[in-house]
Amino acid sequence: MSKKYTLLKKDGNARRGQFETPHGTIQTPVFMNVGTIAVIKGAVSTMDLKEIGCQVELSNTYHLHLRPTDKVVSKLGGLHKFMNWDRPILTDSGGFQVFSLAKMRKIKEEGVYFNSHIDGRKIFMGPEESMQIQSNLASTIAMAFDECIENPAPRDYVERSVARTTRWLERCKNEMDRLNSLPGTINKEQMLFGINQGGVYEDIRIKHAKEIAKMDLDGYAIGGLAVGETHEEMYKVINAVVPHLPEDKPIYLMGVGTPSNILEAVERGVDFFDCVLPARNGRHGNVFCKEGKLNLMNAKYELDTRPIDEGCECPACKSYTRAYIRHLFKAKEMLAMRLCVLHNLYFYNKLMEDIRDAIDGGYFKEFKEEKLRSWEGRS
Ligand SMILES: [Zn+2]
Numbered sequence: 001m002s003k004k005y006t007l008l009k010k011d012g013n014a015r016r017g018q019f020e021t022p023h024g025t026i027q028t029p030v031f032m033n034v035g036t037i038a039v040i041k042g043a044v045s046t047m048d049l050k051e052i053g054c055q056v057e058l059s060n061t062y063h064l065h066l067r068p069t070d071k072v073v074s075k076l077g078g079l080h081k082f083m084n085w086d087r088p089i090l091t092d093s094g095g096f097q098v099f100s101l102a103k104m105r106k107i108k109e110e111g112v113y114f115n116s117h118i119d120g121r122k123i124f125m126g127p128e129e130s131m132q133i134q135s136n137l138a139s140t141i142a143m144a145f146d147e148c149i150e151n152p153a154p155r156d157y158v159e160r161s162v163a164r165t166t167r168w169l170e171r172c173k174n175e176m177d178r179l180n181s182l183p184g185t186i187n188k189e190q191m192l193f194g195i196n197q198g199g200v201y202e203d204i205r206i207k208h209a210k211e212i213a214k215m216d217l218d219g220y221a222i223g224g225l226a227v228g229e230t231h232e233e234m235y236k237v238i239n240a241v242v243p244h245l246p247e248d249k250p251i252y253l254m255g256v257g258t259p260s261n262i263l264e265a266v267e268r269g270v271d272f273f274d275c276v277l278p279a280r281n282g283r284h285g286n287v288f289c290k291e292g293k294l295n296l297m298n299a300k301y302e303l304d305t306r307p308i309d310e311g312c313e314c315p316a317c318k319s320y321t322r323a324y325i326r327h328l329f330k331a332k333e334m335l336a337m338r339l340c341v342l343h344n345l346y347f348y349n350k351l352m353e354d355i356r357d358a359i360d361g362g363y364f365k366e367f368k369e370e371k372l373r374s375w376e377g378r379s
Pocket of ligand 1 (some may be wrong): 042170308309312314315317318343346
């Protein structure tokens, strides 16, 4: 198969690259905008996503499998048609939600038995099922089915779990190859990313990274972080794992994080990010600005006629004042959330664009330090 990831430039360990997919080329480092059930919460449409510079949308396999079901999405031509989005989509494997939301779960070698968090019905999901669901959804990139281990977890449990995750990854790869060769498959070029696990045990992480690096996948993710460990522990794991993943494949840090976390991880060689933080914060009136985070509910913005963030080119900042958006929040109008979510997603996508420029220009370190100083203690 032809080369998909091209490393364009390195600045320290920070990587500037591009990733070719059946739905277009992704410029990296990139932030993927999280649309859990094929929509960004806060009344944000795919037309909006284009306006705010979103390159990749991320949807959740577990949620879409339960509602409206992947069979329905497949009948409607796959996620791209369903949500009217022609750029890349990444679907997670459902593993994280199975382990965090589902009730009464039982992990076996074949997969996980659990009850739906919506209606309690019994469901089974293993590597093959996760691949079949993601194939029905027809996303651009599918994630391997893994066990997301709680933190902290005893060392012997983590070792056994990681070994099983490796066996599951082999099954995911075989099943995806089979599905991509079937005549009825919507996206026959669906890509697969494997996931590194191992909790905060660096040696287990490294051993696992070496094993999965041999499997020639389209990309590699670092999973099981941002689940309660400290930032320092997270950075230590990234430092340990990245050198053992293939340099000619993209690296994705799952579920991370704050703008500062992203800068730190880019500096350590990470290319892909996703996080619910900008949308979730926006829905509560918490907005990211040049000088850090602020909350528009605060009384001091009642007569503030400035935009959320001066100089920001997003649809909210180009047209509305802090005072107006604060009024909308107080009156519980939906537009308040929508404007703040749009601004925050624009902020994240623009941050990634500036990061790419900084790596291109060879001034990433200075850029990072200046950003961290300006957000100090507020993001
Ligand atoms: Zn803005």
